[in-house]
Amino acid sequence: MNLHQPLTVLPGVGPKSAEKFKQLGLESLQDLLLYFPFRYEDFKSKNVLELEDGEKAVISGRVVTPANVSYYGYKRNRLRFTLKQGEVALAVNFFNQPYLADKIELGAALAVFGKWDRTKASLTGLKILAQTEDDLQPVYRLTQGVSQASLVKLIKTAFDQGLDLLLEENLPQVLLDRYQLAGRAQAVRAMHFPQDLADYRQALRRVKFEELFYFQMQLQVLKTEQKNVRNGLAMNWDQEVLTAKKASLPFELTEAQERSLREILQDLQSPAHMNRLLQGDVGSGKTVVAGLAMYAAAAAGLQSALMVPTEILAEQHVASLSQLFPELKLVLLTGSMKTAERRAALAAIETGQVDLIVGTHALIQEGYPITVWGW
Template sequence: MDLKDSIRQLSGVGDKRAENLATLGIETLEDLLSYYPFRYEDIQERQLNEILDQEKVTLKGTVVSPAVLSRFGYKKSRLQFRMMQGHDVFGVSFFNQPYLKDKVNVSEEIAVYGKWDAKRKSLTGMKILGAQQEEEFAPIYHVNKVVRQTTLIQLIKQGFEQYYTVIEENLPLSLLEKYRLLSRQEAMYAMHFPKNAKEHHQAKRRVIFEEFFLFQMALQGLRQKERAEVNGLAVHYDVQALKAFTKSLPFELTQAQKRVTNEICRDLKSPNHMHRLLQGDVGSGKTVVAAIALYATVTAGFQGALMVPTEILAQQHMESFVELFAQTPVKVALLTGSTKTKERREILAQLASGELDVLVGTHALIQEDVNFKRLGLVITDEQHRFGVNQRKILREKGLKPDVLFMTATPIPRTLAITAYGEMDVSIIDELPAGRIPVETRWIRPQQLEQVLTSCQKELAKGHQMYVICPLIEESEMLDVQNAVAVFEELQAFYAPKYQVSLLHGKMKNQEKEAIMETFKQNQSQILVSTTVIEVGVNVPNATMMLIIDADRFGLAQLHQLRGRVGRGAAASTCILVANPKNEVGKKRMQIMTETTNGFVVSEKDLELRGPGEVFGSRQSGLPEFATADLVADGHILEVAKTEAESIWQKKNWEILPDYTALVAYLQVQQAQKAFFD
């Protein structure tokens, strides 16, 4: 007998029922016994004098009148009888459960779970529990049309009766003792049938730790494997040339930029494979750090690549690199979906011959015909936008090139540990000198006209303004109509003194670039846009941003948008126009006005929306945890990570007796590729 046995081993499970259970993801005994309830009903027996109106309760008493069944309508019925508890008599009704009549006998004691109506002094029954009620909690499971609660509970009970003894421990004994955890047997059983709240708490604590710990063990294993790849590249860059390049930059690096540059350069030099995540808040200067890393790579005779999610961002990076590398022999090119065929052929030929040093581009970089001569470093920007597989394809373009992921979306610690736990993390946690934090204000739509009038003062100083329109999920056409309407209103409002231009997702790339160019050159003073400008766009002269219907945006997105202003020496303002319908909406607007720290914003975002929403589940690489919650149980995740790391640091830990069960369990999981896509 084994928990991997098919569910068909249980009596009463034939082909049809097995098929039905499979719709819940239950195919083996392990699936069944770890299919935990999502909530519990309190079925402790209560006294009449201590319960409230409309409360769900369990009342125990003696049946004092025969059960009367009356039928009405198609398949509808009502079963009524009276019960006595102490000196109090009350009525009980059950709807559409005629088969319960046989369980109700005058003078016998029963316990009924149901909803109490204080006015009528009666109980609307849900189930009869029998007189000897040991448990205080009844489990409630996620079920569907083909599997009923009662069926599932019966099968789980039967599963435990037959298989309880074969549930094997998968955690080291040392950890069970250290954290006073229940055994796996006890915890699995108590998750379904806890005797009381305390037992349930202990069971849940054990199950959450187990989920996080096993995941972290697999993740740290992956990390060890990455690090042990000594056949990674050792990029022996020219230290003097790199120092001279850094000195030639038109500004002094911040302490944080110096620190992360050193971490990256140390990785480049090492023969181990670099796998690093560079996090930096909006405007913290990640592009310069990327340029330094690419320059170092080129001085060692290798090529570098930078992959970004949008053409506008690729164009932006290209311009920055051309400027930064102007006084060096580094040759840079741009490759996107809209690169002309002839130009594309030339770029690919130069890339394959090694004539080209750095290639900047979008997904176009991972197409089959893109071949590098000696790819040494791959940088992906806004990397959460790329799926795991896209990141992998780019890595495989070279001879195990070093990999640097960059993001301006600060990732809360718990998410970074789970989604990127196999990477080293560098954080740029200070803004360049002279940056003035952006002031953020929240106004209601009816105050908009006043604000537009006051914006004229800034425009009169020669500054510029962004006006952002929300994306409307249902239809791209609505987005465009919405943006066009705002554009026309502003044109009418500011004409003829100021020029207004419009940018939206339906436009061709050349059009978008031309419009961005006129804005950069200050030929138009107001840019109305959908969120195409979210990441990386850099116009230091823009000091105002107006976000229409700001409550339609996620917090991280609002923070990204806000980062487009405040990039020059002048004080900047971001105005959120919103009339949120609920408390969460109001809370989000308040958070934006209270902090400009992206890490604080992202933690709050995670609390309000949950991990799947924040990361976009489809591409996130975030695992699905059955019981554990990344937000609420973050502290347990930290402990699990620390313990997993310390085990992997022990020499030959796999052969130590305390880890035998753990090794066996991880081997099975890896064979099933249970943890990663």
């Protein structure tokens, strides 16, 4: 047996049941093992004297009165019996569940999960527990046709057959040792059926580490691809033209602006993709740095696009960039433009009549076939 086999290899799972589990994304044995609970019910038995009013808890004791079912109204009934915990006797009530009377035996030990009413010294029962040794019981997300009990039973069947031992360790041993992480199989078992809260926390720590580890690996792959010189475009901008433009500005760039611009221009000269964040307070001069970088692209015979979150901001950028760079041909592109305006703008872009496009997210939406050679 391998973990890529369908759920139908497990006893009690037929084609119809498999279709229901498929709605939860559970198709293979591995899917089942890695379908973790989203929360747990704390079924550790508590002392009734320590409970707060309205608290939900498990109370265990001995049944000291027979179960009595009384009926009132149409299909309405109450099952009532007395449970004794130490020297404290408390009334237990189950509503509209008369069939539970068969599970309540006089003199037998019993654990009931319910809501405590301190004023009436009674427990409104929600569930009779078959066992009390499991302090934490898993609660899974469900879909129509799949009950909590059936899903828990199926997962327990998988563990009883030792399928968790087929899970291959996917973290290097050096990381397991360095960060004192649980093994994968051990962590998966504890995520479903932890022995206690500490066991669950160790399992969750391992699962979160694994998730973040693979996320970081994916980022590293993307970073490597970004730096691949075969994927980018080396921009040969004219240093003299750019220097002359900087000298014609009505202000001098600050040291931070000069440094940021220099690093951006170095990236543009590289054939690798640029992945850079330009950060600064409002009014610190980010726009002029971006504008000079786009001016360098225009001087190299390439187009650039500046995308902003709102149409008002796009219009403001067009106005400010037009003042700083009057020699550039700018065009505004937004989602609210009229059809004729949009067609004219796109035609100008595609024919190379525009140096710089300023717009909203319309720049990257379908229906805007922009041909831009340098962003």
